[in-house]
Amino acid sequence: MINNAQVFVLESKKLRVSITNYGAHILRVEMLNRNGKWSDCVLGYETLEDYKKYDGYVGATIGRACNRIKDGRFTLHGKNYQLGLNDGDKSLHGGIHGFDKRMFVASIYDEGMLQLQYRSVDGEEGYPGTVDVIITYRTFDDTLSVTYDAVSNKDTLVNLTNHSYFNLSDTSNQLKNHTLQIQAHEFAEIDENLITTGNFIPVADTLFDFRKPQEIYQQLQKNHPQKERAKGIDHHYNFSTSTNQVVLDYPPLKRRLIVSTSMPGAQIYTANFLDKRWFRNNKEFGFRDAICIETQAISNSINFSEGLEVILRAFEPYHEWTNYRFESYE
Ligand code: GAL
Numbered sequence: 001m002i003n004n005a006q007v008f009v010l011e012s013k014k015l016r017v018s019i020t021n022y023g024a025h026i027l028r029v030e031m032l033n034r035n036g037k038w039s040d041c042v043l044g045y046e047t048l049e050d051y052k053k054y055d056g057y058v059g060a061t062i063g064r065a066c067n068r069i070k071d072g073r074f075t076l077h078g079k080n081y082q083l084g085l086n087d088g089d090k091s092l093h094g095g096i097h098g099f100d101k102r103m104f105v106a107s108i109y110d111e112g113m114l115q116l117q118y119r120s121v122d123g124e125e126g127y128p129g130t131v132d133v134i135i136t137y138r139t140f141d142d143t144l145s146v147t148y149d150a151v152s153n154k155d156t157l158v159n160l161t162n163h164s165y166f167n168l169s170d171t172s173n174q175l176k177n178h179t180l181q182i183q184a185h186e187f188a189e190i191d192e193n194l195i196t197t198g199n200f201i202p203v204a205d206t207l208f209d210f211r212k213p214q215e216i217y218q219q220l221q222k223n224h225p226q227k228e229r230a231k232g233i234d235h236h237y238n239f240s241t242s243t244n245q246v247v248l249d250y251p252p253l254k255r256r257l258i259v260s261t262s263m264p265g266a267q268i269y270t271a272n273f274l275d276k277r278w279f280r281n282n283k284e285f286g287f288r289d290a291i292c293i294e295t296q297a298i299s300n301s302i303n304f305s306e307g308l309e310v311i312l313r314a315f316e317p318y319h320e321w322t323n324y325r326f327e328s329y330e
Contacts, residue, residue, distance in 0.1 A: 004103060005048050008114045012139035015326060018044075023100040024061035024116045024135050025051055026164050028280075029144060031255065031326035041257065041326055043165040043290050046280045052101075056274055057163040060100035061135060062093045064120060064127050065159040065310060067236075067267055067299030068195045074302040076128065076155060076311070083126035090193060093163070095125035100163070104135070113138045122154065129154030129314065143325045150318035158312040159297050160320065165271060165290035166257055168250035172289040175216045175270065180291070181247040182210040182268065184237035188298055190229055196236060198304030201226065208235065213249060216291065220270065232272035232288055236298045238265045246293050254329050259293050261322040264309060267294040295322045 005022040016038065018028040027045075030038040043058055045051055051058065072083035072091030084095030093100065104116035113136065120131045129152040136147040148160045168178065187208050189199040203209040207222035220232055227233065239245045239261075246259040246266060259266075269292040276286030297309035312318050 006106065008106060008109055010114055010137060010139040010144075011111055012141055012143075014142040014328075015139045015144060017137065017139055017144055019114055019116075019137055020048065020051075021104040021106050021116055022048060022051065023102060024104045024118070025059040025100070026137075026162060027059060029164070029324075029326070031142065031328065033253070033255070033328045034330070039253075039255070040170055040281070041166060041168055041255075043167065043279050043285055046278075054277060057093055057100055058165055060163045061160065062163050062294070063099035063133065063158070063160045064094050064125070064131060065157045065299065066093055066161045066294060066296050068092050068193070069300050070193075070195045070303050072126070074157070074307070076157075076302070079128075081126055081128060088193070090195065091125075097125060099133070099160075107134075112140060127156050129156035131156060131158060131312070133160070135160075142327055143323050145321060145323045147321040148318065150312065151316070152312050152314055154314050156312055157302060157307070157310045158318050159299065159310045160318075161267070161294040161296045162322070163292055163294055165274070165285075165292055166248055167285070167290040168248065168255040168257065169253065170283075172283065172285045174288045175291060177250060177252050178216050178291070179213040179249045179251065180210050180216050180268075181213040181249075182237050182266075183239055183241040183245045184265070185211070185240050186238050188236040188238070190226065190235060192229060194230055194234060196298055196300045196304070198301075200238065208233065213247065216270065220288065230272055232270040234267070234269045234272055236265050236267050236296070238298070248291065248293070256327040256329060258325040258327065259295065259322065260325070261295040262320045263295040263322065264297055265295070267292070267296055267299070269294065
């Protein structure tokens with residue numbers, strides 16, 4: 001049983017969002033269409049128990065450090081740290097009991113704002129330092145804004161994201177007719193274990209090129225050794241602009257998601273490992289039926305560069321935000 005899990009609803013003119021303090025999951029995002037109807041934009045389960053039971057991090061907040069860290073190991077100021085291993089010999093999305101499995105405390109809640117707090121103690125999942133995290137969700141007009149604040153009492157790694165699966169068609173059709181635009185000239189190479197190597201590959205002349213809007217499904221019919229490794233797109237893109245970095249569009253229903261973030265990039269993941277399962281409203285979704293836009297600093301950088309983007313210095317503020325704008329257009 002999940003104790004003390006609550007559901008909080010945020011509402012604005014054009015959005016209805018449900019969030020739980022269990023793993024600070026986004027449970028539901030509904031947008032108002034021009035025809036006056038509300039439609040679901042993210043995958044979500046029917047019950048909180050399902051969130052605990054299933055893998056895939058559906059809607060979860062990910063921390064302390066998102067995505068894979070090679071061998072779950074890193075060195076900081078000459079000291080070696082071993083993280084919890086939960087993906088073979090890798091640490092994925094914060095380790096065995098990442099933030100997605102932790103109970104947050106709601107400190108502020110009204111119709112348009114929810115603040116969830118969590119204290120991650122020194123040594124949790126192997127990470128140094130006690131980190132206080134505050135995630136703030138706000139809805140205004142057609143935008144859901146997620147702000148991440150954290151402070152640590154020792155130098156540590158912090159790289160937070162949200163793992164919502166978007167699908168603007170509400171059908172499990174492998175993202176057919178969804179177009180994607182990403183303001184990025186390069187993406188991060190991954191090795192056979194899906195770990196970033198520190199090399200970057202220009203998107204030009206590859207299926208990974210979304211500088212102009214491209215149909216995701218069509219792009220995924222093309223070949224590239226990096227696509228074969230991940231069974232699809234499961235790669236970090238380095239952004240080349242500072243706003244509106246990712247746009248997901250579904251022209252048949254004239255719905256569009258525009259993502260703006262303070263973060264330097266995003267893991268774009270086309271749900272290649274999502275096995276078929278039941279989601280809310282008796283809908284089955286699986287392989288490539290949705291897309292995650294995980295705004296983040298590049299994972300594993302602590303092991304191939306100085307990791308400057310992911311090191312949080314003691315008593316210095318971590319402050320990042322991502323805005324998701326859901327537009328119903330003419
Ligand atoms: C993504 C990751 C994928 C997969 C997924 C969770 O962020 O890049 O490889 O692990 O999370 O199922």
